[in-house]
Amino acid sequence: MTLTPLWATGLFLVMVLCGRQFRENWKAQNAGWVLRAWSYGLPAAASFALLALLPLEFGG
Secondary structure: OOEOHHHHHHHHHHHHHHHHHHHHHHHHOOOOHHHHHHHHHHHHHHHHHHHHHOOEOOOO
């Protein structure tokens, strides 16, 4: 199983955007922040794991 550059770019965007929202929820700690932190943290961590563990597929 390999990642195409398009899928890798999408996963990178998910990782960055969800990671930023996770950090903002963690810093603010408003009511219900733990559930929101988990809901942003899990996709960020999954995206990171996929990007780190799956090789990229280059055309050619």
